[in-house]
Each structure stands twice: as C-alpha cells, then as structure tokens.
Amino acid sequence: MLRVVVCVSGGGTNLQAILDAIENGNITNTKIEMVISNNPGAYALERAKNAGVEALCMSPKNYESREAFHQAFCKKMEDVNPDLIVLAGFLVNIPKEMVAAFPNRILNIHPSLIPSFCGVGYYGLKVHEGVLSRGAKVTGATVHFVDEGTDTGPILLQKAVEVQSGDTPKVLQQRVMEQAEWIILPKAIDAIANNRVEFVDGIARVIEA
Amino acid sequence: MLRVVVCVSGGGTNLQAILDAIENGNITNTKIEMVISNNPGAYALERAKNAGVEALCMSPKNYESREAFHQAFCKKMEDVNPDLIVLAGFLVNIPKEMVAAFPNRILNIHPSLIPSFCGVGYYGLKVHEGVLSRGAKVTGATVHFVDEGTDTGPILLQKAVEVQSGDTPKVLQQRVMEQAEWIILPKAIDAIANNRVEFVDGIARVIEA
Numbered sequence A, B: 001m002l003r004v005v006v007c008v009s010g011g012g013t014n015l016q017a018i019l020d021a022i023e024n025g026n027i028t029n030t031k032i033e034m035v036i037s038n039n040p041g042a043y044a045l046e047r048a049k050n051a052g053v054e055a056l057c058m059s060p061k062n063y064e065s066r067e068a069f070h071q072a073f074c075k076k077m078e079d080v081n082p083d084l085i086v087l088a089g090f091l092v093n094i095p096k097e098m099v100a101a102f103p104n105r106i107l108n109i110h111p112s113l114i115p116s117f118c119g120v121g122y123y124g125l126k127v128h129e130g131v132l133s134r135g136a137k138v139t140g141a142t143v144h145f146v147d148e149g150t151d152t153g154p155i156l157l158q159k160a161v162e163v164q165s166g167d168t169p170k171v172l173q174q175r176v177m178e179q180a181e182w183i184i185l186p187k188a189i190d191a192i193a194n195n196r197v198e199f200v201d202g203i204a205r206v207i208e209a
Helices: A013-023 A043-050 A066-080 A096-101 A125-134 A169-193 B013-023 B043-050 B066-080 B096-101 B125-134 B169-193
Strands: A002-008 A030-037 A055-057 A084-087 A106-110 A138-145 A155-162 A197-200 A203-206 B002-008 B030-037 B055-057 B084-087 B106-110 B138-145 B155-162 B197-200 B203-206
Touching: A002 A013, A002 A043, A002 A169, A013 A030, A013 A043, A013 A169, A030 A043, A030 A066, A030 A169, A043 A055, A066 A096, A084 A169, A106 A169, A125 A169, A138 A169, A138 B155, A155 A169, A155 A203, A155 B138, A169 A203, B002 B013, B002 B043, B002 B169, B013 B030, B013 B043, B013 B169, B030 B043, B030 B066, B030 B169, B043 B055, B066 B096, B084 B169, B106 B169, B125 B169, B138 B169, B155 B169, B155 B203, B169 B203
Parallel strands: A002 A030, A002 A084, A030 A055, A084 A106, B002 B030, B002 B084, B030 B055, B084 B106
Antiparallel strands: A106 A138, A138 A155, A197 A203, B106 B138, B138 B155, B197 B203
16 A cells, blocks of 8 residues: 655645545555645645545744754654655755655656756746747646656656647646646556556656556 | 748658648648758658659758858748748758748748757757657657747647657657658648738747638
C-alpha cells in the first residue's frame, strides 16, 4: 500500500481527482495519509475532511522565519515518512533537504509541456498567459519527479491539450486541468503504487499495464 | 493563385507532402513556382522535376563567400517574387534582408513544439535527441512565420505527437514527420492561399474552413 501525502495551496481539484480515482478504482494500492496546505483557507482542506483524510494546515505565517517553516515542514514529512509526496498545486518551494530526503519520491504536476513555459516565475495563470502571449497552439500538462531545480526533474507523464481561438488564461487553465492534469496525475500515482515506473539513465517512464 | 517557392536541403518529404496535397485538392489556389536547394544532391530536386516544377540548385560552394551566396539567394527570391516562401527542411540561415523583404511571407516547419527544443543548434536529428534526452513524453511539430530570430516568429499551427518507449531519434523523427509535419505544413499553405490566416496583436492563427 503506497502511503501518500498530498500538498496543496488552493482549491484542490487535483486532490479531488486523486480522491475520486482511489474511490472508483483508477488508483489502487494507495492510501492518502494526509493532506497538507500552507494556506488555511484552501478548500482542499475541506475536500480532505469530506473524504475522511487527515487535513493539516502549516502556514509560513505561524513561523518566525521562512527557514523555521521549512524546517518544521521537513520535520513533519520525515515524521509521517510517506512513500510518496504529491505536490498538487503547492505554491511553496520545496527545501533542498526535503528533496534530498525523498529522492524520486516527490511528484509535481505542472500545467504545461515541460520544457516549455516552466521554471522560475511560471506558476498558476502565468503559465497559461505565457502560452497565449507566445501564440502556441498546443500546450498540456506534465507530471515529473522533483529534483533541486525548478521543473527540471525526470518527466513521468505528459498530455497535450489544444489551445483554442478566443482562449483566455482562465479558460485555457480549466481545459488543461480537465483534459490533462486530472488524468495524468492519478495515472502517475497508480503507476508508482503498482511498480510500473521504470528509470533508465535518469529517464523515467510508465510501463503501461 | 498563391505563387510559392519551396526551399529544401534534403530528401524533400515535406515538399512531397505539399505536391501531393496540391494534386489531391487538400491545398487549393496554389502553384509551386520553383523548388530551390542549396544541396546539389538533394532528392527534393528530383521530386520537383517529377512533378513538373522548376528545380534550381544554388550551392554556397559556387560563391566566393557566404555573403555573396546570401546576396544571390536574396536576388533570386526578389526576381521570382513569390507570394510565399516555404522552408521545408532548409538548413541555410535566412539573411535578415530577405526576412525584411518578405514580412510574414516566409514559412518554416520545425520538428518540435516551439518553444521547446528550438533555437540555435536545434535542427534535424538534434531536435529529437534533445526530446529523448530530456525524457519528454510529448513532442510534435510547428509551422511558423520566419522573423529575424531562430524559431521565434509567429506560430501558425502545431500538432502534438507521442514519444514512445524505445524510440530512437530516427524513429521519433519519422513519427513526427508522418503524424505532424506532413499534415500541418500543407494545411498552413492552404490556409494562406485561401485567406484563412488572421493576425491579432502579433499572434497568428488559422481560421478553420
């Protein structure tokens, strides 16, 4: 049984996709141990409670310094010691010590086809604004393992989504969530839970069931 | 009738896709005025002759300097004065004066989803090597207008292609050609020939028929 902690900052629609996939059997051998939000108002915390999952808020505002928050956050993760940490719209930089403590055990979802529109400064709507201002006609989402860089870790899954005429950043964001993120994030977790992830020369891939 | 010059350096499979599309009516209102290759051995020149299209070789080796070649090449284009210049696997940098002389009238096909795996150094197999070494799971092709940068001009069409387990650069290159390049390049030319290209704030797009 894969023990997972999901880290969130906002509405938690990716968390909901994971919870639904566990409920309907698209993710097997997986238990969400805890949901952690840095934002006390995150609706994701309600979603966790509604699903009977422990919901914890750790706000940087409750700590003396960013460093103190990072330390407490790392300590919490090491105490829970999950098999996998899933960053599902988590707008906090992951401390390097935590990356080192969980090698290839932290998964992130990014709302573009990495290496396009990723890296420092590309988060949330800024990603989709970038896509539209470049005039790209195809975008998508990427599930990748987290390394010490920003969106530089091994790519596990990607799915393309068409940009359409008249798209606004919000419209495009919603389409990328519906047609890519909510599909590939559960698929990635199920693959990890069922030992269907292969690493060869630093390249990760899902072995189809 | 859109008068087109196609510039090639190699086998000319994209040229063939264009010729076939004209033949079978997928491209209308278009005449290939001339095919130009910088490489005397390019099989594309045979393809042109077989289709009854004028085939011209302009090799840099026949000129005193790169500058003299560029001047002759520009002069030739200005003499023919096509409505559209299509770079279909043309491994020659387009002189800035030519870009200035044909604003948004030079079209290029690039074998990736720009802005990924493009720019200086990314051509031919190097593009697909880049995709595979990054472990990307989705790639594709892009048709864009040529500006003064390398692969920086307005994107007109893109199409995604899946990377598959076991792909080599050559296998991936072939799939990107078959599933993307040979489809979107004729589609782009047909759209231009039939006034179905719109520019808004520097963003180009095809108005679907």
